[in-house]
Amino acid sequence: MTVHNLYLFDRNGVCLHYSEWHRKKQAGIPKEEEYKLMYGMLFSIRSFVSKMSPLDMKDGFLAFQTSRYKLHYYETPTGIKVVMNTDLGVGPIRDVLHHIYSALYVELVVKNPLCPLGQTVQSELFRSRLDSYVRSLPFFSARAG
Amino acid sequence: MAIFSVYVVNKAGGLIYQLDSYAPRAEAEKTFSYPLDLLLKLHDERVLVAFGQRDGIRVGHAVLAINGIDVNGKYTADGKEVLEYLGSPSNYPVSIRFGRPRLTSNEKLMLASMFHSLFAIGSQLSPEQGSSGIEMLETDTFKLHCFQTLTGIKFVVLADPRQAGIDSLLRKIYEIYSDFALKNPFYSLEMPIRCELFDQNLKLALEVAEKAGTFGPGS
Numbered sequence: 001m002t003v004h005n006l007y008l009f010d011r012n013g014v015c016l017h018y019s020e021w022h023r024k025k026q027a028g029i030p031k032e033e034e035y036k037l038m039y040g041m042l043f044s045i046r047s048f049v050s051k052m053s054p055l056d057m058k059d060g061f062l063a064f065q066t067s068r069y070k071l072h073y074y075e076t077p078t079g080i081k082v083v084m085n086t087d088l089g090v091g092p093i094r095d096v097l098h099h100i101y102s103a104l105y106v107e108l109v110v111k112n113p114l115c116p117l118g119q120t121v122q123s124e125l126f127r128s129r130l131d132s133y134v135r136s137l138p139f140f141s142a143r144a145g
Numbered sequence: 146m147a148i149f150s151v152y153v154v155n156k157a158g159g160l161i162y163q164l165d166s167y168a169p170r171a172e173a174e175k176t177f178s179y180p181l182d183l184l185l186k187l188h189d190e191r192v193l194v195a196f197g198q199r200d201g202i203r204v205g206h207a208v209l210a211i212n213g214i215d216v217n218g219k220y221t222a223d224g225k226e227v228l229e230y231l232g233s234p235s236n237y238p239v240s241i242r243f244g245r246p247r248l249t250s251n252e253k254l255m256l257a258s259m260f261h262s263l264f265a266i267g268s269q270l271s272p273e274q275g276s277s278g279i280e281m282l283e284t285d286t287f288k289l290h291c292f293q294t295l296t297g298i299k300f301v302v303l304a305d306p307r308q309a310g311i312d313s314l315l316r317k318i319y320e321i322y323s324d325f326a327l328k329n330p331f332y333s334l335e336m337p338i339r340c341e342l343f344d345q346n347l348k349l350a351l352e353v354a355e356k357a358g359t360f361g362p363g364s
Contacts, residue, residue: 004272023272034270041266048259049284051252052303054149055171056203056245059285066267068276085272 001139004069004085006130008105010118011079013039016109017121019131021140042073042081062094076101090139104130148311148351149287149303151318152253155335156297158261160254162338166351172209172244173201179237185228190218191246192227207246212239260301264291294319314354321346 005020074097264278
């Protein structure tokens with residue numbers, strides 16, 4: 001079990017934060033392009049899922065998996081999107097993504113007057129707290145699977 | 146537990162088969178007096194609720210029937226325009242049925258090719274070497290399972306999140322496709338599947354999968 005990487009987007013599609021831990025393959029395009037592609041994919045999945053759904057949805061899109069990784073998605077009512085890629089063995093981690101939003105992003109970025117909203121987060125404290133939180137997760141293992 | 150629908154997408158992203166096997170009823174019928182306390186608007190040739198969520202009627206729901214007469218697009222089955230009809234006080238009290246708008250065949254084609262691209266992007270953004278595209282997509286109301294064959298045909302099944310045994314169902318559908326579409330001399334590759342035996346066997350397989358949840362290894 002392992003965590004590959006994490007994206008944080010705001011409601012306009014700006015990538016607020018990106019970090020990676022065990023990532024073996026890069027997308028082969030500049031990082032900025034990758035963020036746009038990722039946001040574009042999530043945006044399309046959201047509209048796809050809302051059209052496809054046979055019933056009215058509450059949380060909407062939660063996760064998808066391929067043969068090699070699983071993408072977990074969490075969106076707040078304000079449009080902040082937390083995306084974590086892990087390996088296939090990881091179950092639902094909505095609470096983890098919610099914790100990253102409520103205990104890290106809100107506490108250390110939104111409540112920090114020196115962090116302008118809508119831009120890449122520069123706060124060193126946020127980065128290090130996030131890093132140590134992800135490293136402390138039960139499914140984060142140094143031995144890359 | 147249920148299987149909602151099946152899509153078959155060819156390697157170019159075109160929808161070549163679609164079956165809706167079960168649509169859960171999420172409809173609300175209510176009798177209104179004039180004036181209507183909902184705001185309706187015309188969107189994509191359909192009459193949708195724009196404001197005034199109440200009693201199981203949600204924003205985004207479409208008008209499905211008026212006084213028991215079905216509504217197709219912006220017209221009722223007997224040819225009256227919906228917004229005009231609801232605008233005149235003499236037609237009240239009126240009973241209107243609301244529900245999630247059903248997908249039109251055009252929308253299904255569009256969604257199928259949309260999934261085709263999402264599938265490709267999913268594999269491009271992979272953090273691991275040699276990943277396939279999206280195999281399973283999870284939401285709170287349904288799970289989408291996709292199986293791509295070596296020849297690039299995608300079989301997509303939408304099912305209840307708790308429904309088990311979809312993987313074996315997908316392989317079974319592939320088998321049915323090979324047996325009753327590919328081996329049919331009148332079927333041309335990559336074209337819409339119009340084969341009676343394919344239809345019959347697919348429906349049978351869906352029934353079995355819904356009941357048993359799985360196919361044996363040799364089936």
